[in-house]
Amino acid sequence: MNRPLDRLPPMSLLRRRNRRRRTLTEVGSVMLGVVLLIWSLLPIYNMLLIALDPEEGEIEFAGNLWPPEPSLEGFIDVVTQEARYLEDFWNQFGNSLYIGLLTMVLTVLVGSMASFTVSRLRLSNASLLTNAALLTYAIPASFLIVPYYRIMHSYGLFGGRWAVIAAQVTFATPFAILILQLYARLIPVELDDAARVDGASPVQLYLRIYLPLMTPALAVVAVYALLLAWNDYLYQAVLLSVQNMTVSVTQGQLFTDNDAPWNAMMAAAIIYVLPPLAVLFALRRWVAASLAMTALAT
């Protein structure tokens, strides 16, 4: 760094070296981009490859990068519920949707109410609630499946969809409260004070100030809760009765079955993964905004 000026290489050489370094960075980032593209798409591509194969139960990779005779037969079998194991697909899809959407709505509701009282109503010992919520994570969800099996029997919820919804809301809410509280720090409390002077009640504060201003964070919480319910296998497999089965459970139970019609099964899988994508796409603006703001608050 402290070299005398006359021993520096001439300007033209420096510039050339700089340009070469920039080209190298550019080439490197393109190469990394290609690797990431393959990495991200390979398992999805594998699903498509199997789903588009006209033959049932074909999971072999025959050396073709694309099925020689791609066919939508798998998808048609799912839509018409023709394939084995998929006779009840749309009913199960409805159950998945019911569980996912109610988990989403209830998590947003319960989480936002709890975080409102902690961060806006200045309840003494409010951090107790937050810490209690975090303690939920001391025992991961899957570790509690046996006690849940027992307590759902004693609550009379066993077998029904509400057993799963209750479990998913329980495990989604702590993270919801965490995110909402981080985000709420960015909204000045003076807003509440001003509204109070005008005679607003806590309910009005919650509905008119807190919820509208928290929309981005609520969007993140909604996506998170929906994905948690949508990703779940264990709780649905253990707690649901046969008539309340979901898509996850059916697919998960057959995953080693060589005789299953895998083209239709993979087609069903592709249909199943679409709804959260749509929700994420619809909420993308808010999700991006709130991730940025939350990171700022940490």
Next chain:
Amino acid sequence: MHGSDFAWAVAFAVPYATVFCAFVVYPVGYALWMAGRPSLYADLIADRLYLSTVVNTLVFVGLGVNIKMFLALLLSGFFLRPRGWIRILLAIYILPWALAAVQTCISFHWMLIGEQGLVDGLLSALFGIDGPLWFNNRWLGLGSNVIAYIWKWMPFWTLIFLAARMTIPRVIYDAAEVDGATGPGSFVHVTFPLLANLYLICTLLSTLWTLGDFTTVYLVSGGGPAGATEVLATLGFRYAFDASKPALGVAAVMSGLPVLIPIVLLLMRRLHTSELQL
């Protein structure tokens, strides 16, 4: 605080408090009661499967979480580059996070099923190598689980770090450059110190979640061969529902508590210090 305000504050806390008592306190209490018999732990230690499962869990969580977090931190810098194609790539890159876990894990299972699978098929078509039978070997099976896990969850944390990096003012990097910190230097001396607290919080949270990851192991390697790749979450499930020993299943997962509780305490403390900084 007015009396009525206090009443409202309590009223708003009631829904979560109800959920917490009914679905956290009760089941956790039930679990502790079920796992309370000391003889259960003697049974566990006597089971060789349990001991190998503990090692698997440590490998799965230790490798999975740390590789994922570190790569996510590095990649968040790559996605920060102002290029149009990188923004499109980011949209593709976060797909795994938004796709359902069960279905993508099944795809991994079939992709790695041996010579019929896509991976070994590609290996022999492109390089003429006979790929291994991934699920016939303990370490290859564990590795497959770790890869599937990283694939699914790295995008989420990359997004978090990306968002955090976007809040670092450009000026700081310019100042660091004047002092000679460019390229890797600016990462070590600027980015990492600024993100260290967030990185630690995320790693702790992710460790807790990963310890409870049932789906990946259950559906990618299926715990096989012969239980050699089980983790605590799947072993507890097998004891309880396949072997009909519910108390043993609960004891198996509860044996993770000595690791879990310090992590939660550390996490709480970290979140509070970050509150004080603000």
